[in-house]
Amino acid sequence: MKDFLALARARGFIHQTTDIEAFSARLKSGVLPGYIGFDCTADSLHVGSLVQIMILRLLQQCGHKPVVLMGGGTSKVGDPSFRDEARPLLDDARIEANKAGIRQVFDNFLRFGTGPTDAVMLDNAAWLDQLAYIPFLRDVGRHFSVNRMLSMDSVKLRLDREQNLSFLEFNYMLLQSYDFLELFRQHGVALQMGGSDQWGNIVLGADLIRRVTGGEAHVLTTPLITSSSGAKMGKTASGAIWLSAEKLSPFDYWQFWRNTEDGDVGRFMKLFTEMPLEEIARLEALSGAEINEAKKVLATEATTLLHGRAAAEAAAETARKTFEEGEAGGDLPRVTIPAATSLTALLVQVGFATSNAEARRHVAGGGVRVDDVVANDPQAMVAAPAKLSFGKKKHALIVAG
Template sequence: MTEYQSDLLRLMNDRGYIHQLTDAAALDSLATKSIIPGYIGFDATADSLHVGNLVSIMLLRRLQQAGHKPIVVMGGGTTKVGDPSGKDEVRKLLDDEGIESNIASIRACFERFLTFGDGPTDAVLVNNADWLDKLEYIPFLREVGRHFTINRMLTFDSVKLRLEREQPLTFLEFNYMILQAYDFLELSRQYGCKLQLGGSDQWGNIVNGMELGRRIDGTELFGITTPLITKSDGSKMGKSVDGAIWLNADRLSPYDYWQFWRNTDDRDVGKFMRLFTDLDIDEINRLESMQGSDINEAKKILADAATSLAHGEKAAEEAAKTAQQTFEQGGAGGELPVHVVESNEISMLDALVAIGFCASKGEAKRLIAGGGARLDDEPVRDAGHLIVLTNKGVKISAGKKKHGLLRKA
């Protein structure tokens, strides 16, 4: 195992963040002697980030915990182009108003994970539209474009995979890697930024930015990438059968977020604790060694810690309490999703679709036929069952993990 001298690289290495890094010895030495400003870029393609972005957010948190300066770069400019990495088709382009609205919504998420301010290690949030929107095309091509060869750009996975799959890659998207490299150069000039961090799919883009800084300004820059975060079953981190696990509470309730972590595979508990919580390493080692039913207690600790970071301790406590009432005491916790029915009755099929447990009546029929639908914890096996509501309301369940309440208007 590599022995690092700096708190920064030791912290990142011990918690499993490092996949690739450039000139480890030089970066390690620099991190022991000075505050390193480091950045990660986030495109504003939606009004919330999701768990797939969480490792990047935690990287910035670790950077700050180790005494360095996080720079959050919102891609107000690059979102207008679209990162082709991992995509088989052209992204839908957003207008300026939509991008600004998304950035405003996302901003609050970072404030829960990072300390912002004017101090030397306080985080800052910047928008790359501030410099990219001002570029003049011909001068930019002459100053920056000449440092990129088409031959090399065609070797990058984000380009190569699209071409191999015979999917269209627009000239607009083809420029993305140049603009991201220019971001690193501009951040180096404006903020003294020395480090770019990102997922393993960003390695080529990071190296491009480092080389651009060296060629134009003679500046030594560094890069770190994380491994692809997958679950033990091989699926990509951040996705569930119901879609993205959003970080904003208006997109996904703190209770559902808590449940996502509570349902972690036994094999992933330790890894996810290292990556996504601030729990002490020794405590993590103890918890992940638990066997049998005891590992469920470790999962609750993981869920509490992860939810506290994203939504606050109070929200985590309420989610845990609701889960206990729902699963352990057989009740209906107060944080469960609620569907208000306008009349006194609703069919089981309509109820499962209306509350969001099934995408269609066909899916609801299959759930009922398989014995997975319940009312007040009693199985319902008749697809034509009519639910008559009382003032108290009815608890509706789909499988072992989805629970909600039906109430009269």
């Protein structure tokens, strides 16, 4: 059995843990089920959740049991953490559809089954939907101090900004703590992991387990992942980097990693690939133009984990043909048009601009090319087939349909 904590620390996954000696001893005593919760707010996760997925994968590779908890119940409330307003409330049908999409993401990273270290996916609606309010207040609510809850950053920051916090959202941390308790009682789950912003909420859950059962639970949080320039992981100017091929092509996913900032290459290789640490150390030491080769390795290895080796290598080859040989690689994102379309409308349809006005500005700035020729008329009609480019890194094939 591999040393989970040592590997997690070496690859940069650990921000905080509870009693490290007790945690380490529990890991050595046998299979430890550990969970992370994911609310069903969309039909896919994006790359901002990837560090959580990867640490669940590492837990399984070290001989322990990953538990993926879908928030079928908590998605009806909405996590208020570090938000200025309440999340939109979702109905049951939307939540179920989102769960199905998210499950497809996890199938790429975890081995599910019935074995002792096989991953399982559970839904907190199984117990939250059955709660009776008065018994819940009596049996669970009495263990929580409102003073302590108000001191939690996820609540305090909202109140300090004088933003409304509904009683519904205020209850979220009780429900999250109750999840941990139910998983501990029903499935022997004694570890909860999550992002560093969830530390207070998770510790409340471990404390609830101790108060109610006398048992010991453990907590591990991962660091908030930002780029060297401070950008938040998972969001770009063109939108979220989704972990679903239906929402983001393997080529665009590969290209996201290829565009990693120089200072992040080694760190991202440790977190988002399974490359040996010695090889990562060699690649991150490269400088100048050579660092671009390291970025290509990062892109291919990260894309392989999500989409498979064949798709990753096809994306790499498409990028090579497009950027190094000037060809229109066949694996570029494709947009189908029924007839010739104005350049302005096409830029919006492809996603290179969010409005007609923005599209016209791109053209006026000289950044738009059709079949590698700079376009200067935003109203010019573009007929398929064609290659549409914006800047040096955004390309799409226009095909007839």
